Amino acid sequence: MGMVVEQLWQPVPGGSGTYIVELAKALRARQVPVAGITARHQAAPSPREVGLPSMPMRSSHLPRTALYESWNRLGLPRAESILPGAQLIHATTWALPATSLPLAVTVHDLAFLRAPEHFTPRGNAYFSRSLERVTTEASAIIVPSQATADDCIAAGIDAARLYVIPHGVRTRAVTDEQVESFRATRGLARDYVLWTGTREPRKNLLGLLRAFVLLIDEHDDAGDLDLVLVGPAGWGDDAVERELLTRLGDRVHVTGRLDDDELA
Template sequence: MVVEQLWQPVPGGSGVYIEELLAELATGAHGVDVTGLAARHAGPPPAQPLPPGLAVRHAPLPRTVLYESWQRVGHPRAEAVAGPLDVVHATTWAVPPTRRPLVVTVHDVAFLHDPTHFTARGNAWFRRALERTRRSADAVIVPSQATADDCLAVGLDAARVHVVPHGSRPVPRTAAQVADFRDRTGLGRPYVLWCGTIEPRKNLPVLLRAFASVADRRPDLDLVLVGPAGWGEVPGHPAGLAPDRVRVLGRLSREDLHSAYAGAAAFCFPSVREGFGLPVLEAMQHGLPVVTSAGTACAEVAGGAALLVDPASPADLADALVEATGPAAPDLARRSAERAADFSWRRSAATTADVYRSVAGRRSG
């Protein structure tokens, strides 16, 4: 399994996916022995933890050179680095060459829908990886039917595409832990939470314009933005929105992130496009009323439990935020918790292991 994403400065949702899948497979409950595959690293171990005892084999090349060599030269093969393998799993677009059966996880194809959200180099790299996946993968794992539909639209064979929804690992927080977090961060008023890596498709300008309207109607309510910088900046406040009504907390520890969820009045995630929408599921696990984008994988994850809006409409988003923090909140919270119970990393790992078994013994491509 390719685990190099865990060494990225911002591992993002795909990093969480690899971490949680590894942790579940490492229990031995699914009949799979995992070896990690990564680039050469002279520095510290990854910020995202690896399961105790996991063997990680490192290629002789640093990440940038390794990725280019995989795409352009076709070396080194995964089995040359990791040893004997039954199946190779590329967990992101970093797809190693191999003569063994190949499974590729496609989190999304956002670069095809709006190339302007990525660099020219990134777009070219993604497209080459997509072509390798189309040509060589024995199975393609996607986290949602929305992403499966995107894959079919770009020519991937439906028989090879397997929908395996992500899970989410609950991190319960006590009232005392939430109170401590709010004291340390100065969150004195009720707040709507947004969480994610800051990038254009997350649609923060529309969220801020919507909240400027909400702030007039709900003077007791703040907006809290949580997450690392990606490629983009938090947009400036719209005219009329007081700076102290929006709090930007940046990247938080796992414990503080879940305290932020647990202490929120509602969660808002109006992303234009997602492969899955893990923050929506995490918020629902905490029983939060959720507002998210209609017609996206986030709506698929919500399964009718959230308020769905046109992500291009600040007015619609503002109305939904007022509703989510008003009398409808208890019912929305109940629906969120019920929907979240349908997802688990154990189920994701079990289905992934079934995909491995379905291709083991084949030769890819």
């Protein structure tokens, strides 16, 4: 099986990247013959450095942007030319390889249809074209929730090809001592509400900040509660968001990106 893993070389792989890593690990643990498909990279992290288990990797001759556009517009190169001998292709994001083999696609959400204003015109055009291809080319469409399945049906995808498979969660054992050490290092003396994600408009961080201001202004028992924001900076810059962060002062802790152990 060929699995598209190029998302892991994006500047911010996000939740889709975690999904790919965990799925690859699970498949390898079950001795499923799986190989990764990527674009051409120069001076990039190794597969192991981006979290992938030991598995065969095959790369296109094209860099990411050219590869994605060529797949969507020209139908080339075919996945089976990148990975000879493959019998099934899994597109783990909207990057759909051209292929004559059975194609499974994971559709994490249809956010670009629900809120197109949070995406660039180029992004919306790309997602729309990918959705057209999913509708006509995919043998199976994997979605993480019934809500996304309903969105897919509303968008014209045949329900018979939809499979609701919730994303798995890997729990990590954490000791009380590790928790206390982390809290001390980060200055987290009070209880807190945790938000984690990429700071971009569609995540509605502004709505969370406004809600937290209302909470501490209107409820006396919120005096011992902080807000912790975890994650790398994304695109978008909001003056109101900055003003609220300043207003909240030391009640908000911005950690930046954490590794998986710290996040646990």
